[in-house]
Amino acid sequence: MSALPAQSAPSPIRRRAWIPDILRPAPDRAARPKPRLAYAIIAVGGVVAIALAQLMLSIAVTQGAYEIDGYELSQAKLSRQQQTLAEDLDRVQSPQYLAQNAEALGMVPNTNPVFLRLSDGAVLGQPAAAGGGVAASAALVPNALISGVPLVTEQSAGETAPVGGQGAGLGEPVADPVAPAPPPVSDSLPTPTTH
């Protein structure tokens, strides 16, 4: 019948109070607690911190972009250097270049297979002196990449020029500067000095 919980004890004087049809609890106008400053600070501070972090990250990423650009430039430069060196190496490794240098030293190709067995010093096959006067093989199998590239062995060929020319130029008989005295043979074989 009524929403009012029947908690009140009946008053001694039973007076019929006017009870409205609909009873509602009175709005509780209890004072709301004052909002805590801490929460506000945390909320706003959080937003500010996030914005700041985003800004910092963006700066860092842009900085990284510049660094990347710098590295890419230097990588391109280094790979160009690498290509130049690789092409030089290919040129020098080519068989035509090796053959030219060998022939500048006076070597000739030899196709006579003769084997020397090291265990007992036996020679298998029939050794024969390689025929000289073979045409320069550079012209036979050309390589456009080595045209104009100076030979490695030409300088030593110049140093070991025939003595006759030098002697005649100097005008006095000079002891042969090209052939040094044979080194004294010790117990082991004399080894040539190599660069």
Next chain:
Amino acid sequence: MNRISRHPMRRILAAGIVLVVLVGLFVARLIDIQVVRASALNEQAEEVRSTDPITVYGARGDIVDRNGTVLADSVMRYDVALSPKNAKKSKITRDEPDPADPKKTKQVEVPLEQTAAELGAIVGLTGDQVLGIIASELADDPDSDFAYVAKLVDVDTYEKVRELDIPWVVQYPHPSRSYPNGAVAGNLLGFVSNEGEAQAGVELGQDECLAGEDGEVTFIPSLQDWVEIPGTEVVHKQAKDGGTLQLTIDSDLQWEVQRIAEAQRLAVGAQWATVTVMEAKTGKLLAVADVPTVDPNDPGGTDKEDRGSRTFTAPFEPGSTFKAVTAASLEDAGLANPLSQVIAPYSYDAPNGANFRDSFYHEDTPYTLTGALIDSSNTATAKFGEQMSDQARFEYMQKFGFGKVSEVGFPGEESGDLHGGPDGWDNQTKYATMFGQGLTTTAVQIASAYQAIANDGVRMPVQLVEGCTDAEGNTTAPDVKGTRVISEKASRETTEMLENVYTQGWLAPQWNIPGYRVAAKTGTAQVADGNGGYLTGYLVSVSGYAPADDPEFVVSVSIMDPVKMNSSAASAPVFQQVMSQVLKKYRTTPSGAAAPDLPATW
């Protein structure tokens, strides 16, 4: 206040509905942008991005030999271009040391002539030529913004031009191809055009394996520094590198064989020569020399006919080297053995009306099959050969691989011509095919036939490509299944006969390789002149294999028209040197016992 809303729930509901409607609007707008109009908006955004598509070059694959030596690789070259209208208009200032005070620098205006001279000096032109380029471009089109100064310059030149720091000179990268070993294997490798299109050889035949694909990217760069803004790169097309092609060729051996062949070609004054070195047990080509050879770095430096590989593309009538094939066929059919006997006249009138004679005069000689090969007697071979039907001989030829393109599939490779079989042979041809005339073959087919005889009668497919390894590392290799052509017994007996040709023939002193048993046959063939007759020059050839007790290598030499030495003696030294080199290089064990002697006559 009197009027308290009697339905606070309604207020809440109304607020909720308004909220939902707002959110719904946003969601609808979102779907519209992200899903419905996405592609159209993307396209609009693309147009606004500030770079044109930038090409990311996919490198063309390398070609390497069997040991990994690089025979062809891709390099970056540069095209130097300038803007003629800017060249005329802009002034270049440089810091140069002040003549008055060496420690200070001052800005000096550099005249166009000096700049042009400096630029020209680097790329190999004179200053006047550079000015001429500018002037002629401006004469055609006063607003011309682009003219090439030099094409395909190397990296050093590129760096020097960059150092000049001329604002109206731009250099464009131009991927190119370099062949480090020059003309070594030039006939096989082929070459590419300036635009990178393969034009000949393995570059063309295996282009699928070697070709890379260029990619495209765009990105948004910063305005002043042209630095890529991170996260803005869009890959429109992924670049793909080409695969690495490995050949069965040994480049050292190839160089040596080319050197020997060219030296002999020049010595005997021949038009061309080919040498084929094949592994007997596997059919893999170790060296294929066609001299004169093209240097792929400079294809224009060689005549057009010499730029290919005649081993595959030039069929010729093989001549007497074909007699070994006839003998092997007879052996396998059981119709003859090394000691079979005939009496051979100098000039033979065949039952069907054909007539032919030997290359040297002799009385009627009692030849064994061995003797027919040693003396290379056409009439003796014919008398043996007519014991087999033409159809059977034709079928053996087909089994040996004649009349069809070899398994290499070289660009432009010819199949030779057997004239369609005995039905297409006239009476003379029926006999001529017994000793290698009246049909055409390529050099590689001859080598492959000898490989079948050498390998106990099993013919292995001829192989030039070892395999193709693509950019991810997957390798594809061709099929290698052999087919039996003749029996082991026939192969052994033919080998013994050929060994006797080698030791008892007239060229024995010239092609002697001490320590090894070698089986070989010479041939001196007439060359058709295209009008039904024959030229005066000959095609001299030698084909053989070693060591005969367990064959490892087949060498086949052909020399065209050696005017200074018109016999097989021209090709014998090449055979001797090449075979010695091959045996030495691969450390083949020398043969133990000597070859068994077979009688030439009875």
